[in-house]
Amino acid sequence: MGRVGSTDRRRRATVKDVATEAGVSRGTVSRVLNGQPYVSEEAREAIEAAIAKVGFVPNRAARSLVMQSSQAIGLIVHEPHSLFVEDPNIGSILLGANAALSEADYQLSCLIADGPRDIERLSRYLSGGLIDGVIIVSAREGDPITRAVADLRLPAAFVGHPGDIGDAAYVAIDNRGAAREISSRLVETGRRRIGMIAAALDRDSGSDRLAGFNDALGDRFDPELVQPVPLYSYSDGQAGMRRLLERAPDVDGIFASSDAVAAGAMDALQAAGRSVPVDVGVVGFDDSSWALRCDPPLSTVHQPADQLGRAAAELVLRQLRGEERETRGRVLDCPVVWRESA
The missing domain is CATH 3.40.50.2300 (Response regulator)
Structure with a gap:
């Protein structure tokens, strides 16, 4: 039995392996993987069968370089780690955003900014082209994350409405x-x-x-x-x-x-x-x-946290599709719920 890290570890299947198994060119396989037209149905079926047989998994990083899209959206939460765990609103915002992004075949990447070191690290990360846009939660006025996103011209939407975000998209409550x-x-x-x-x-x-x-x-x-x-x-x-x-x-x-x-x-x-x-x-x-x-x-x-997350994700997706926004911001209803404590 081979050891972890040994040279007999199973080699990862490549596009060439798929092409050989399907009896087509590597270019034809690439067109199928990238959703491009001009591939016969017969060739497409052969390629899909070959992918299943050889166990090919697309290299998303390499595909991102070609397509100039990572299919990932960052959710930046500018809160201490302890509050991220304790506050159920953050979890609901995250799940609402993830639901909207999943429907559009995008991946959510959760990024927590607990202090200055995290902010510096995230600013570098954002400039690396690893995400296509961001949803920003709990930004303050003068927030360096806000400045970094603006400088990079990333598609962005804020949950909340800090006073210094200019004409950036946001979703909020009153x-x-x-x-x-x-x-x-x-x-x-x-x-x-x-x-x-x-x-x-x-x-x-x-x-x-x-x-x-x-x-x-x-x-x-x-x-x-x-x-x-x-x-x-x-x-x-x-x-x-x-x-x-x-x-x-x-x-x-x-x-x-x-x-x-x-x-x-x-x-x-x-x-x-x-x-x-x-x-x-x-x-x-x-x-x-x-x-x-x-x-x-x-x-x-009642704060509709899941709807805030979903609406913010939809605003980012609209920007990525090049669609015009009807309005810069969206404000959701938040009715009073009266119980026994008062």
């Missing part, structure tokens, strides 16, 4: 309007000291949700009742709620800017002896799996 609506519903429950755990203020979604909260509170808005936290994470929700309780123990309503943040806030409230919703009403944002893990179930905003 974060400000939805935050205003659910915060207004919280006000209508009779709460008088309403605060917010405001995550991710360095990107458009976080800052827009804070703006919507401010809109809803109007003259009752108190900046002392806003607790900024870095990430849309459970642990940041816990820490933020504890800090807010130290500063404002009489708070009786909380808008948390994501469901994961709300789940952490509810646990911190309950650990402090505060009942939800009797003592403090809590609302979140996303309608993710976190919302139904909460006890009581969380009032929230």
